Amino acid sequence: MYSVSVKNIVKNYGSVKAVDAVSFDVNKGELFGLIGPDGAGKTSVFRILTTLLLADSGTATVEGFDVVKDYRAIRNKVGYMPGRFSLYQDLTVEENLNFFATVFGTTLQENYVLIKDIYEQIKPFSSRRAGKLSGGMKQKLALCCALIHKPDVLFLDEPTTGVDVVSRKEFWDMLARLKQQQITIVVSTPYMDEANLCDRIALIQAGRIMSIDQPGHIVQSFPKQLFAAKADNIYKLLQDLRSDTDIESCYTFGEYLHFTLHAADSSEQGVAEIAGKYHPEGFEVKKVTPNIEDCFIRLMQAQQNKGTLKMTADE
Numbered sequence: 298m299y300s301v302s303v304k305n306i307v308k309n310y311g312s313v314k315a316v317d318a319v320s321f322d323v324n325k326g327e328l329f330g331l332i333g334p335d336g337a338g339k340t341s342v343f344r345i346l347t348t349l350l351l352a353d354s355g356t357a358t359v360e361g362f363d364v365v366k367d368y369r370a371i372r373n374k375v376g377y378m379p380g381r382f383s384l385y386q387d388l389t390v391e392e393n394l395n396f397f398a399t400v401f402g403t404t405l406q407e408n409y410v411l412i413k414d415i416y417e418q419i420k421p422f423s424s425r426r427a428g429k430l431s432g433g434m435k436q437k438l439a440l441c442c443a444l445i446h447k448p449d450v451l452f453l454d455e456p457t458t459g460v461d462v463v464s465r466k467e468f469w470d471m472l473a474r475l476k477q478q479q480i481t482i483v484v485s486t487p488y489m490d491e492a493n494l495c496d497r498i499a500l501i502q503a504g505r506i507m508s509i510d511q512p513g514h515i516v517q518s519f520p521k522q523l524f525a526a527k528a529d530n531i532y533k534l535l536q537d538l539r540s541d542t543d544i545e546s547c548y549t550f551g552e553y554l555h556f557t558l559h560a561a562d563s564s565e566q567g568v569a570e571i572a573g574k575y576h577p578e579g580f581e582v583k584k585v586t587p588n589i590e591d592c593f594i595r596l597m598q599a600q601q602n603k604g605t606l607k608m609t610a611d612e
């Protein structure tokens with residue numbers, strides 16, 4: 298039995314198609330990531346799975362329970378950390394924990410082992426109001442509150458958004474330790490670099506899942522040689538390469554442009570010849586290995602172009 302199973306879920310808000318026939322399964326004890334930008338539909342999926350929102354159509358189960366019929370059972374089985382800070386700002390750290398424990402008919406002591414590692418880090422601030430904590434500390438407290446009743450499945454909606462890099466790293470280390478306790482974790486993030494920390498990911502855009510696999514497999518399925526180039530006038534280079542018929546796809550990527558060619562075999566020299574037509578000053582080009590973000594962009598372009606750009610070579 299899957300820990301989470303989603304089949305053809307659709308959710309519209311008026312004319313906005315927020316979730317468009319989404320299906321995926323999560324194994325027990327898996328760390329599964331929903332990766333996508335703002336507005337991709339991640340929160341709607343989480344709210345449907347935590348029984349806070351009804352889907353228009355489709356079915357979903359959590360630990361074998363139906364999200365509509367068995368909503369009461371599910372609420373005891375899951376821990377949910379919503380995207381926006383959900384704690385009581387005027388209550389202290391300890392009061393927040395005790396409040397959530399009471400709601401679930403448990404105590405801080407009963408499941409202390411589960412939250413010990415995380416709680417120890419916020420314990421020095423136990424009498425501080427939640428509203429006065431730093432972003433990283435709030436996030437740790439929210440995670441403790443979501444874990445207080447020892448859930449089988451943990452839903453974390455963008456837990457690291459707006460949190461500093463060090464706290465983000467610490468948070469993912471905490472998730473790795475929770476995973477060892479056999480808790481299934483479904484986490485959403487707009488940060489593509491966090492995808493690699495998941496066992497499997499679903500790349501979601503405009504309510505549709507574009508790919509589900511292990512992050513390494515998704516990267517390996519990138520079908521073309523990827524190049525990175527820059528020039529003194531990068532904006533002009535972008536326009537020139539985009540207009541060139543030899544270039545399949547070109548987009549900005551940090552201080553570089555990332556691009557692929559239509560030709561199956563391509564070299565830096567071939568690229569330099571194409572770019573040379575536009576006489577770019579300070580031109581540099583190198584081969585690069587694609588990462589999840591490159592795959593996401595390619596899949597998104599394929600979706601928008603309705604298939605003129607393929608993700609895999611044999612499509």
Ligand SMILES: Nc1ncnc2c1ncn2[C@@H]1O[C@H](COP(=O)(O)OP(=O)(O)OP(=O)(O)O)[C@@H](O)[C@H]1O
Binds near residue numbers: 336339340341342380
């Ligand atoms: N209650 C609502 N009424 C109308 N539109 C909504 C509502 N909730 C979400 N939407 C729209 O549905 C789409 C998906 O939103 P959702 O919050 O599920 O995505 P998300 O990936 O979690 O993004 P975000 O991080 O911005 O919340 C967006 O276009 C959003 O504006």
